[in-house]
Amino acid sequence: MIPITEFKGRDVAVFGLARTGLAAARALTAGGARVHAWDDNDVSRANAEAQGVPVSDINSRDWRSFAALILSPGVPLTHPEPHRVVTLADAVGVPVMGDIELFARAVNALPPTQRPKLIGVTGTNGKSTTSALIAHILKEAGKDVRLGGNIGAAVLELPALHAGAYYVIELSSFQLDLTSSLRLDVAVWLNTTPDHIDRHGAMAGYVAAKKRIFQNQGADSWAVIGVDDDITAAVCTELTRAASQYVAPISAGQSLGRGVSALGSKIVDSLGGRSEIVADISDAPALAGRHNAQNACAAYAATHAMGITPGVIAAALKTFGGLPHRLERAGTVEGVRFINDSKATNANAAAQALAVYPRLYWIAGGVPKDGGIDELASFFPRIARAYLIGQAAGEFSDTLKGKVAVTMAGHLEAAVKLAYSDAKASGEPHPVVLLSPACASYDQFRSYEERGDKFKQFVAALAQAQPPHTNGARGSA
Incomplete structure (x- = not known):
């Protein structure tokens, strides 16, 4: 505490x-x-x-x-x-x-020689994975690391402040709205898409809250910021022109003249003006997909700014185990793979999971966000069938009509059983059943964590119901 x-x-x-x-x-x-x-x-x-x-x-x-x-x-x-x-x-x-402001004031009251290092991470999507990945890299480098905030332990439940410690803090827009004096050694803003507009009044309010992560930074601080969407790209330009801190642009969609970028599975560091491949995440199973390439770029930039060498970072990327409920392997039953992506509570997050698999049986629904799933249209050809649950089922069915075969499953347990039956009967090699709801969970579950845990329980029950001669469930949950 x-x-x-x-x-x-x-x-x-x-x-x-x-x-x-x-x-x-x-x-x-x-x-x-x-x-x-x-x-x-x-x-x-x-x-x-x-x-x-x-x-x-x-x-x-x-x-x-x-x-x-x-x-x-x-x-x-x-x-x-x-x-x-x-x-x-x-x-x-x-x-x-808020509690983050209390934490910030406690840190600011310390003499400079007793101040720990602070790394903050925000973004519409990917902030939990990136926070955990940064903490993992620092631990692999032998640092005294504490991870908390919007992930895991509340920030004030973390061990007491002392010099030499590294606090990695995931920060939501709600938390940033309640914070005024936080001064981060490294501040990471991954990306921005519309979310929580009801809580911020308009997109401008949401962006303003996110931007607070850079307040109070000084000349020796680092701003790590994605440039793959127009909003963060504009903020990156603004920060670079202001020259109030070091700025590290990151991208998973373009080669940067200066910054850290992902070209396929290769992480390229050009922060010093000379491009160098510093890591390859092709054999990092927890970092599959373009969105995780962006997360890896951000984690590389943040930890390199903290003095961790490229070789140590590259090795740590490969041993990262990933997060529960984010592209988590929930098991394999009779050749059907189950993937738990319950943390995908909006369409943009679901898009990142849909992009990973060329063919899948998709479980979606819950409490819908503004915009529904219209932005996922480019992934519809990948979906063998959609199994819809919760309040969003009717709305999503209308969007998918004539484009994707739909089953109105109603509840998660029914969706798991129906998707398994169809996937198994398809004859496809290693078919994938993906829970990536594109919705909040609050109509049927207390949290996305409970939703993901229930999904894993239903998969385990399917495995237990198989005849003894089968291999049952495999993989990590």
Whole structure:
């Protein structure tokens, strides 16, 4: 845990008692603050109390007594309208911030010689894989690494700050919106496509939140930024002209005169003006696909900026095991391969998975995002049949009509069984059943993780149901 001492002896409100809120409450309490934690959900409050977090109804308190409101990132800050606790805080001038801001202030309070290295990663897609990959490379290089934020442990649950440590922090747009003083040694912005527009009001608000990752960087800092979409390419140009920090453009779609690019499976470093192939990810099974080539470029640039040599980075790329729920091998049953890509919660993320397989049986659906799956049209010829689940089933069926054969499966378990039956009967060598929903999970599951875990359970059940003479399920889950 990282104790937060800034508010010692003062009253602090914490609203939203999921992972980050609980961590913030514990860190503030450890630092001597008087914490008043609350959540509108009865179950969340009961869980907090069971974990020893002090719960009190902040709605009935005098808000002028609070030194700060610590807001969980899932609670609306501005759109579609500010949550009532934000309005109450604003009315009396109580500063509103998130757990990442508490972390940033704790780091900034340290003498320069005691400050750890900070690497932050954001982007619409790929930020979890890239964060984990950066942490893996640094660990392989013998560094003291802590990975958290929007992935794994909440940032304040990570081990205490000290010089020589490397904190790799995945940052969502929601978290960045609540952060003002974070100063990253390396800031990575991978890509941008429309997402979370309801929470940011417009695309401009979403982009502005992402751009905050570069705030406070100095002349010795690095900005690693993708240039394969118009938005990040424009920001890269802006940063380069400002010359406030080092800038490392990355691309998986073009050869860069200066930057880090992927040409097929080859990673090319031209940051010094001379192009050199520094790694080959063709034999890195967890980095298949063009999107992972971009992730590898970003991880190379970020860790090289931290002083890791190309040879160490190249070796670490090959041993990276990947993430659960992102192109994860869920098993093989009677020759049918099952791939868990439950983390693909929007069409752009699903496109990255669809691009990997030339022929597949696709399970999709859930709570749809704006734009649906229209942008996936170029991948429709690859889809042998789509198995649709959740709220999006009707909308997706209309989009696929006349282009892709559709089965309205309704629920995930039925989709797995139906896709397996069709794939097995196809006679194709090593057919692939891909769960890549292009949707949020909240209609039928609590999270994409639960959705992916259920998928793996259903695959395991299929394997167990096979006759003894078969090989059953193989592969890692």
